Amino acid sequence: MSVQGRIGRAGGGKVKRELSVQAALDWAFRVEQAQLELPPPTDVTDEGFGFGLEYVLLQQAALGCKVDGGQHKMGSYTHADAEVIAATVAGMPSNLGGIRMAICVVELARAGMTPDWMPGAVPRCVPVETKQNQYGERAATIVVGTERVKTRGKWRTVELLACPVTWRPHPEQIAYARRGYDEWWQALDWVRDGLIAGRMLREVEVTTAMPKERPWFSTQPRAINR
Structure with missing residues (x-):
């Protein structure tokens, strides 16, 4: 000024x-x-x-x-x-x-x-962590549990995945x-x-x-x- x-x-x-x-x-x-x-x-x-x-x-x-x-x-x-x-x-x-x-x-x-x-700050919901692979950037996931599912006549245990998110800027x-x-x-x-x-x-x-x-x-x- x-x-x-x-x-x-x-x-x-x-x-x-x-x-x-x-x-x-x-x-x-x-x-x-x-x-x-x-x-x-x-x-x-x-x-x-x-x-x-x-x-x-x-x-x-x-x-x-x-x-x-x-x-x-x-x-x-x-x-x-x-x-x-x-x-x-x-x-x-x-x-x-x-x-x-x-x-x-x-x-x-x-x-x-x-x-x-x-000024202009807008909170955005984004992944807590990302990873880079051959397909580009992907949100990192964590295992939050398991579930028994039946596929092709057989019972299998599969992992339940979730993507932790946060607000940036908070x-x-x-x-x-x-x-x-x-x-x-x-x-x-x-x-x-x-x-x-x-x-x-x-x-x-x-x-x-x-x-x-x-x-x-x-x-x-x-x-x-x-």
């Missing part, structure tokens, strides 16, 4: 760049390289010594985010509006995923991506991906409302525009049974 927003004029003739919340996040974290500050652990009091090295390393490993102590990048300037955006994201409430969702929002913004909600896999997108969308909605209500941005104006909410409903495919 382009971060070149529409230019508008605020009161007093001051020019502001209008950006959707997704474009503003992209600009703050990918262009301005703003850093996300992690809140202190709940068991650390004001009289304590703050983060221990072990805690910082664990957070970096578990969350995949570089912990910033509040300083600007070495030899570079981070725009004040980008820092306001980063601070807003860092305050993500626990009912929306808290710091883990904040990390997700930041990493997607840095990559210029949206969550993969598996409906739960698709549902999981789309829950992730929906949670990300709710997080962006919260960030957008906070930035608009806070009125702390000086040169950027966040618009009400949002990514599509549950885009899979617009073209919902049917399951195919083969």
Whole structure:
């Protein structure tokens, strides 16, 4: 998504760049390289010594985010509006995923991506395993029992074969991906409302525009049974 927003004029003739919340996040974290500050652990009091090295390393490993102590990048300037955006994201409430969702929002913004909600995914009933022979690819079968049958006057024991099947992609896999997108969308909605209500941005104006909410409903495919 382009971060070149529409230019508008605020009161007093001051020019502001209008950006959707997704474009503003992209600009703050990918262009301005703003850093996300992690809140202190709940068991650390004001009289304590703050983060221990072990805690910082664990957070970096578990969350995949570089912990910033509040300083600007070495030899570079981070725009004040980008820092306001980063601070807003860092305050993500626990009912929306808290710091883990904040990390997700930041990493997607840095990559210029949206969550993969598996567009066009259609569950298909397919064999669990296939085998190749001289006639081509065939579904693998398993023996599920035996049966006595009479052929040409003689009783014979024959194997009962079945073909195990599964769904690919599995409906739960698709549902999981789309829950992730929906949670990300709710997080962006919260960030957008906070930035608009806070009125702390000086040169950027966040618009009400949002990514599509549950885009899979617009073209919902049917399951195919083969």
